[in-house]
Amino acid sequence: MTKPDLDDRLRAQRQSFDKIPIVDIGPLLDNSGVLGVAKEIRWALANVGFMYVKNHGLPAQLADETFAQARAFFDQPLEEKMKLHMVNSGVALRGYVEIFGENTDPTNTKDLKECFDIGPERPTLERPFFGPNQWPAALPGFRETVFAYHQAMKDFATKLLRGVALSLDLPRDFFDSRVTDPITYQRLLRYPTQSGRVEEKVIGIGAHVDYGSLTILTQDSVGGLQVMNREGVWVEGVPIAGTFVINIGELLQILTNDLYIANFHRVVNTSGRERYSIPFFIDADYDAVVEPLERYVSPSNPSRYLPVTCGKHKFKRFVKTFPHLERLDLEQ
Numbered sequence: 592m593t594k595p596d597l598d599d600r601l602r603a604q605r606q607s608f609d610k611i612p613i614v615d616i617g618p619l620l621d622n623s624g625v626l627g628v629a630k631e632i633r634w635a636l637a638n639v640g641f642m643y644v645k646n647h648g649l650p651a652q653l654a655d656e657t658f659a660q661a662r663a664f665f666d667q668p669l670e671e672k673m674k675l676h677m678v679n680s681g682v683a684l685r686g687y688v689e690i691f692g693e694n695t696d697p698t699n700t701k702d703l704k705e706c707f708d709i710g711p712e713r714p715t716l717e718r719p720f721f722g723p724n725q726w727p728a729a730l731p732g733f734r735e736t737v738f739a740y741h742q743a744m745k746d747f748a749t750k751l752l753r754g755v756a757l758s759l760d761l762p763r764d765f766f767d768s769r770v771t772d773p774i775t776y777q778r779l780l781r782y783p784t785q786s787g788r789v790e791e792k793v794i795g796i797g798a799h800v801d802y803g804s805l806t807i808l809t810q811d812s813v814g815g816l817q818v819m820n821r822e823g824v825w826v827e828g829v830p831i832a833g834t835f836v837i838n839i840g841e842l843l844q845i846l847t848n849d850l851y852i853a854n855f856h857r858v859v860n861t862s863g864r865e866r867y868s869i870p871f872f873i874d875a876d877y878d879a880v881v882e883p884l885e886r887y888v889s890p891s892n893p894s895r896y897l898p899v900t901c902g903k904h905k906f907k908r909f910v911k912t913f914p915h916l917e918r919l920d921l922e923q
């Protein structure tokens with residue numbers, strides 16, 4: 592998606608922001624104040640597209656151990672990492688991607704980051720995003736730790752989607768039937784630091800919007816995530832201990848006919864330290880069709896999107912950002 596092209600009415604409705612709101616989701620998770628949380632989620636996703644969530648109930652140890660494994664993985668020699676390169680996995684899109692191997696804003700920026708990506712485990716390649724993971728054999732505990740994080744995020748995402756459903760005045764279980772075997776995608780990311788004059792041609796991750804439904808991000812204490820506000824100013828997504836950064840992707844923007852915004856963000860790491868982050872993405876079932884909900888379409892607010900199929904939509908986005916995929920001749 593290019594920069595959100597909002598009509599004047601929606602632009603006027605959105606409030607600007609100079610920081611990303613923090614939502615206490617405790618009362619959603621323990622049912623003590625579900626509607627109050629839904630209201631806060633609605634404000635955040637309609638105006639910012641991002642929120643921090645606190646009181647999420649997940650132990651810090653889960654992320655700490657995953658960060659430790661990420662460090663162990665990336666500290667290996669490049670040739671070791673290249674043995675697990677994503678090209679080996681075909682359209683399952685699992686494994687290692689080296690610095691500049693994925694460019695998220697390909698016409699403007701090269702991404703100064705390396706990644707290791709996993710997803711739902713399948714014994715054989717089924718279709719895009721569904722196949723075997725590539726695990727490093729030499730790192731004790733890596734597979735168990737990283738996959739446990741993925742499973743915990745999957746459960747947590749289901750709970751968050753219930754909050755999102757309520758925030759849209761939909762039944763709490765609205766998303767359940769659309770995420771029975773969803774595309775999920777988890778990355779371990781490492782961003783080298785940059786120094787001197789940083790040109791936008793090379794930054795941690797180029798400006799982009801996410802493609803799916805929800806992104807749940809754990810970042811370390813280094814900082815560098817930036818989110819664009821309505822004036823086009825980059826607002827820092829400063830690390831806040833004990834929180835996740837949550838944002839929506841294009842699928843929820845389409846579903847809500849632009850009520851909720853998949854906002855532009857990027858990473859610029861000039862901290863002097865390496866930055867690690869762990870984004871987890873949940874989309875929907877591969878064949879789920881997403882189109883604007885009737886309740887968000889009216890004669891004065893016509894539908895802005897044609898229906899998209901989740902898996903095809905996401906795969907199309909990946910082809911644009913992974914140079915190696917352009918070389919595959921695929922009819923998906």
Ligand SMILES: O=C(O)CCC(=O)C(=O)O
Pocket residue numbers: 778780796801808810816856857858868869870
């Ligand atoms: O590393 C981060 O903080 C953000 C990563 C991101 O935006 C992405 O992977 O889509």
Ligand SMILES: [Fe+2]
Pocket residue numbers: 799800801856
């Ligand atoms: Fe992103």
